[in-house]
Amino acid sequence: MREEFRKIRENLEKRRREILDKLASEQPTPASQELARGDSLDIATSAGDREISFMLKSRDLDELRAIEDALQRIDSDDYGICAHCEDPIELKRLEAVPWTRFCRSCQEELESRSAAGGPEAERF
């Protein structure tokens, strides 16, 4: 492992632990319990909350997957190389966005393509 990735790896593991703790602490309110109390307004409100917390959770899970992917790439010495152009990714960028798989210019290209909604974005 490259020495400069050691710190990044620590940060990734710390972040991973935070997400896992957060997900564990949100474990699950049985739906039957929510239905058993309150009137229909409460049920509607809690259904809305559930949706929001589901959205947050899926964002956390995406991040978790990206972090685990990055950890794996660090361990297999695959890390810090752009998955698109295969140039090294700037260390500053890796420190800011440690789970990134693309260098800055490829990321920008990717974002402008996916913003345009073109089928090209699928290739990434």
Ligand SMILES: [Zn+2]
């Ligand atoms: Zn690139």
